[in-house]
Amino acid sequence: MRGVPPTVLRALVCGALLVLPSCGWGAPSAGQGERLPGAPLGVTAAAGSATSVHVMWNLAEEDPPVTHYEVYRGNTKVAEVPGAEHMVDVTRLKPSTGYVFTVRARNSAGASGPPSKRVRATTPAAVTADRTPPTRPGSPRGKAVGSRAAQLSWTRSTDKGGVASYDVYQGGSKIHSVGGAQTATVVTGLRPGTAYAFTVRARDTSDNTSPPSETVRLTTAPGSDDGRGTAPTAFRATTHRADGAYYIDLSWVAPPVDGVISEYQIHLDGRAATSLVWGGNPPHGTATYSFYVGRTADETHRVRIRAKLPDGTWGGFSAQRSVTTGG
Structure with a gap:
């Protein structure tokens, strides 16, 4: 990220939000240059019945690529799915019971990354001798x-x-x-x-x-499009000055997709400038972010943002906004 003061970057990285330059930071390595996959992001768990829980996570872009995801209930591996899939039903559970799940990625080199954050789900009570299915939607x-x-x-x-x-x-x-x-x-x-x-x-x-x-x-529509249905909405951009420097302040609402949006990419003046990755829980409702753009007044910048969807693809760009420093 251009000209980010070291103290600002350090504070952001130590918190729940990671700010990555557009060139990216390498994944952690495991000796002799072996690269480990990152911990899966956007993990959620929700009861599907009294005896099952539906676990979801966001697909990751890794090098080497992820070939499998391992799902754990506590310390026990209960499912393994191909790297192109990002959800699974964990079955044979007990009614009225709380469970903790984590997900780990394994790459084509056979290396497993660290576990995701722990997510919890509680199965509901079963209805005694219920063999009647619900009505059709x-x-x-x-x-x-x-x-x-x-x-x-x-x-x-x-x-x-x-x-x-x-x-x-x-x-x-x-x-x-x-x-x-x-x-x-x-x-x-x-x-x-x-x-x-x-x-x-x-x-x-x-x-x-x-x-x-x-x-x-x-x-679906032929060819590529602007992905407007998967774009962040209510996108706003303003500027402020602090300690002789100018910052662009952004706010937006996540696109309406199921799952967790944990990564965004900001484009500044037509180029990818910064990636934002929430390591914890992304904000509900309106999200905000402020970033440094220099010390020169009366500079006009164009800015827009897009989200990485849970299936690992990039959604559409938000509307583009123009802001002028010192204006």
Whole structure:
């Protein structure tokens, strides 16, 4: 990052927010030049039923590339998934029980990185002798959001014991799960100019699954686009002066996707300038960040921001703002 005072950079790195120059900082190494994957970011865990928990994390770009993710319940490895996947259902759990999960990445050199932050989930109580599935989700709707994402929504299912989660299917494959209180989601990582068929199933606390909803069919836009449906919103930029230096102050709201947005990239005057990585919990609602741009007044800068989505791809850019130092 251009001209960042060392004391400012040190304070940011020691906190929850890591500020990386656009050239990036290398991953930690493990002797003889061996590079370890970083700890997975954006890890969440939510009960899918009385006996299962849905664990998600953000895909990472690593060199060597990540080939597998290992999911741990406490100190026990309970699942291993390919490096292209970023979620798994951990099953055979006990009702009314709290669990702690972590995720580790393993690269093509066979090296495993450090564990992610610990996330907790508590399974609900099971309904005794419940063999009745929820009703099917109603009125499913969907629309393509540019070339790489789709918005889906549906109306609630009913169940005597309560709906614990909704599972989203692409064709015959389950690709996502959301909590029982949620009736919409954004599916990312799609291919341009491609036809998709989605259905939704409700799941209750006893793991009974509803019939599938009606099929939502849509086709993503051809080619690349600006990804506006996955761009940060309410983006604002102002400047302030402190100790003879000028700073640009940014604020924005994360794009509406399921999962955790843990990384952003700031473009300044048409070039990638800074990456922001939250090592802890990213802020809810409006996020803010301020960065140094020099000591010269009356300089005009153009700035915009984009988010790295949970599937490891970059979302669309926010609107571009122009600011003038000292103005």
